[in-house]
Amino acid sequence: MASTPEERxxxxxxxxxxxxxxxxxxxxxxxxxxxxxxxxxxxxxxxxTYNLTKxxxxxxxxxxxxxxxxxxxxxxxxxxxxxxxxxxYIKMKDKKSVGLVDDAPSGGPGITAYAKPMGVIAxxxxxxxxxxxxxxxxxxxxxxxxxIILAPHPKCKKLNVExxxxxxxxxxxxxxxEDLVQTCDPEHVNLETSQELMKQCDxxxxxxxxxxxxxxxxxxxxxxxxxxxxxxxxxxxxxxxAEVADMIVTSKKYDNATSCxxxxxIIVFEDCFDEFVKEMEAHGAYMCNAEEAEKLKVTxxxxxxxxxxxxxxxxxxxxxxxxxxxxIKVPAGTTVLMAMEExxxxxxxxxxxxxxxxSGVQKVKDLDEAIALIQDILNYQGKGHSAGIHTNDPEDxxxxxxxxxxxxxxxxxxxxxxxxxxxxTGFPVSMTLGCATWGGNSVSHNATYKDLLNYTYVSEAIPNxxxxxxxxxxxxxVIAKVDA
Numbered sequence: 230m231a232s233t234p235e236e237r238x239x240x241x242x243x244x245x246x247x248x249x250x251x252x253x254x255x256x257x258x259x260x261x262x263x264x265x266x267x268x269x270x271x272x273x274x275x276x277x278t279y280n281l282t283k284x285x286x287x288x289x290x291x292x293x294x295x296x297x298x299x300x301x302x303x304x305x306x307x308x309x310x311x312x313x314x315x316x317x318y319i320k321m322k323d324k325k326s327v328g329l330v331d332d333a334p335s336g337g338p339g340i341t342a343y344a345k346p347m348g349v350i351a352x353x354x355x356x357x358x359x360x361x362x363x364x365x366x367x368x369x370x371x372x373x374x375x376x377i378i379l380a381p382h383p384k385c386k387k388l389n390v391e392x393x394x395x396x397x398x399x400x401x402x403x404x405x406x407e408d409l410v411q412t413c414d415p416e417h418v419n420l421e422t423s424q425e426l427m428k429q430c431d432x433x434x435x436x437x438x439x440x441x442x443x444x445x446x447x448x449x450x451x452x453x454x455x456x457x458x459x460x461x462x463x464x465x466x467x468x469x470x471a472e473v474a475d476m477i478v479t480s481k482k483y484d485n486a487t488s489c490x491x492x493x494x495i496i497v498f499e500d501c502f503d504e505f506v507k508e509m510e511a512h513g514a515y516m517c518n519a520e521e522a523e524k525l526k527v528t529x530x531x532x533x534x535x536x537x538x539x540x541x542x543x544x545x546x547x548x549x550x551x552x553x554x555x556x557i558k559v560p561a562g563t564t565v566l567m568a569m570e571e572x573x574x575x576x577x578x579x580x581x582x583x584x585x586x587x588s589g590v591q592k593v594k595d596l597d598e599a600i601a602l603i604q605d606i607l608n609y610q611g612k613g614h615s616a617g618i619h620t621n622d623p624e625d626x627x628x629x630x631x632x633x634x635x636x637x638x639x640x641x642x643x644x645x646x647x648x649x650x651x652x653x654t655g656f657p658v659s660m661t662l663g664c665a666t667w668g669g670n671s672v673s674h675n676a677t678y679k680d681l682l683n684y685t686y687v688s689e690a691i692p693n694x695x696x697x698x699x700x701x702x703x704x705x706x707v708i709a710k711v712d713a
Contacts, residue, residue, distance in 0.1 A: 244421035248378075251411055252429045255349040255376035258406035262374040263346065267327040273371045273405060278318040280399045281364050281392065282310055290388060294360045298384040300545030305484035306360045313361040316650055316658035318368060321678050326372050333684045339691035345683045346374035348431030353423060353445060355437045357487035357545065357584070359385030362660045363392045366434060367410045369678040379412040380426050382437070386418040424448070434676065436661050443669065453676050455661055456668020458489025459582040459611025460644050461603045463618040465596070465625060466501025468641060473619045474508035477588075480643030482513070482564040485545040486586045489662070490615060490648035493583055494606055495567070495590045496599045502592050506567075514565040515548070516590070521557045522568040526578055528555035529587065534575045537610070539584060548586045573602070573609040581610045596625055600632060607634060613668025615639065615648045634667040636674070650675060 232240075280286070291306035325331065326344050333342030352366040363379050370377035381389035393412040401407050413422050427433050427445055433452035435445040442454035464473055481491050497505050506516050517525055526533060528551070529543050543551045548566050552559045559566070570579035570589040579589030593599045603616060615637035618629060626640055639647040642654060650658030659675035672680070696702050 240419070240421045241425075244417070244419070244425045247417050248422060248425035248429050251378050251413075251426075252349055254408040255378055255411060258408035259346065259348060259374070259376040261406050262376065262409060265327065265374050267325060269405070270326060270372050270374060271323070273400065273403065274318060274321065274368045276399050276403060277364065277368055277371065277396055278314055281395055282314050286395070287311065290360045290392060293388045293391065294356075294385055297387050298356050298359065298382075298545075300356065300384075301484045301487050302547075309358065309484060310361050310364070312646075312651060313358075313649070313658060313660060314364045314368070316652070317365050317660075317677070320650075320658055321368070321372050324678075326678060326682065327374065330684075332679075333682075333686075335684075335686065339689045341687045341689075343685040343687070344373070345685060347681055347683055348375060349429075350375050350377040350681060351423075351426040351430035351433045351435075351450070352377050352379040353426070353433065353435040353437055353441060354379060354381050354385075354389070356382035356384040357489075358436070358660055359388055362436060363389055363412070364396070365658075365660045367393075367396050369434070369676075369681055371409060372678040373681040375432075375681055376409045377411070377434075378426055378430065379410070380423045381412065381418060383418050386413070386415045389413075390415060427452075432681065434661060434681070439669075446669065446671075453661060453663065453672055453680055454670055455489070456613045456664025456670050457582060457611055458491075458614045458662075459493050459606065459609075460490055460614060460648070461494040461496060461606055461611070461616045462492045462639075462644060463596070463599050463603075463616070463620070463625075463629070464495060464497045464501065464505055465618065465620040465622070466498050466504070467621045467625075468619050470501065470504045470508045471511075472641075474505070474512045474514070476619075476641075476643040478509065478512040478514055478565050480645035481588055482548070482586050483643075483645050485547055486584060486645075487545045488645045488649070489582070491586075491645045492588055492617065493611070494570075494580060494603075495588050496593055496602060497590060498599075499592050499594055509565070509567065513562060514567055514588075515552070515559045515563045516567045516569075517557065519569075521555070522579075524557060525551075525555045525566065525568055525587070529583065529585070530578045533578050537575060537578060537581050543587075544584045546585060551585060551587065573605040577609075580606050596628060600629060603629075603633060607667075611668075613664030613666070613670065614662065615644060617642065617644045617647075634665075636663060636665050636667075 287310045291303040330344045354362045397407040427448035433445045435454040445452040566587045573580040617639040647654045650656045657675040661676035663672035664670045665673040
């Protein structure tokens with residue numbers, strides 16, 4: 230039964246009061262953190278990383294999330310904890326985040342910069358990466374002398390309390406304020422609480438769906454959010470197809486495709502298409518025929534073509550379960566489902582985000598046709614996020630990098646294990662992937678601890694660099710053209 234306006238108003242009042250209490254405690258703790266030294270924050274982040282990734286704890290958190298959410302694969306979630314928590318910590322280890330720093334943005338001659346905290350961070354989180362995100366975001370805040378209040382998805386609220394309690398115990402054992410890291414009590418995990426956090430905190434670090442991120446940016450509080458993931462990967466046939474198939478399947482099946490960075494769309498050159506399908510099937514994928522694709526479509530998108538709302542029963546489920554729901558018989562051990570598509574938009578749902586080990590496959594003649602198709606797909610869903618290509622030709626990479634409206638391009642790599650940072654890529658390890666203005670975001674990069682810092686810039690006099698006349702800095706040919 231829908232709630233009445235009076236009931237909704239009462240929930241908002243309750244949320245406002247509840248969040249105010251959390252924020253008050255966070256501000257007290259953060260005032261203490263203002264006086265932390267670099268040694269303090271380095272000790273805290275190292276201790277949190279070590280304690281929260283002990284093998285028995287990583288296994289426990291992974292299994293708890295699978296049980297609570299009904300999504301993903303516990304073994305892969307353990308790997309995600311190690312990859313994201315260890316990776317993000319290693320990238321911040323020994324880096325300055327207190328006082329005078331030498332890597333601040335907007336530096337220059339005669340300029341020095343001092344790093345300072347923002348205050349209280351609202352950490353808005355999804356269910357899909359609920360095992361690693363709270364640890365990574367907490368470490369980002371602790372590295373920068375901020376306090377953070379985490380708002381989990383309802384389907385991982387129990388796990389979130391478990392993780393936050395362990396972080397708080399670590400802080401207490403070291404003699405630091407526990408309230409530097411807080412979370413919402415399970416009974417307060419709801420939309421009203423998240424909205425109040427966005428209003429009352431000093432900064433928002435939001436990872437989640439499109440509506441949530443839009444709410445963050447419209448809250449009136451400074452924010453960094455993410456965009457919709459709908460990654461496209463191009464297969465040119467110029468690299469060994471067995472390696473291509475291995476990378477795509479490894480990426481697409483990982484944690485049942487909970488990542489927003491999996492290969493949702495695979496664009497294949499027609500002259501290597503048969504070899505591609507053969508190798509994908511050899512690596513555990515299954516290509517649906519036309520009848521099966523139709524059954525899969527209506528199973529995944531019950532309202533198609535009216536909208537692109539996914540059937541929640543298929544989200545982050547394994548390929549065999551999804552096939553069974555769609556009444557499709559697949560070989561035992563199938564890990565990825567593929568369906569042919571032609572075009573993009575509501576009438577072409579396999580071109581959209583799927584949040585499952587299902588890929589839409591489209592055939593093209595050449596790179597120009599692939600680029601045009603990906604432009605259409607991204608205009609439908611996923612603009613700003615990422616793309617990939619399997620090629621041995623640097624000119625192919627240059628061509629797509631110059632024109633595609635994405636912030637990340639993975640070359641000959643599994644996208645899921647690359648776009649958010651990993652052991653074989655230079656992308657920053659992050660749980661918050663900026664998608665630039667294309668994706669409605671304020672940043673183009675993977676957010677790190679540096680995005681939770683304010684800077685004070687100090688200017689000292691440098692030699693005068695004022696020119697004597699305009700001809701000293703405007704080229705003569707420009708002047709001639711203007712004055713002609």
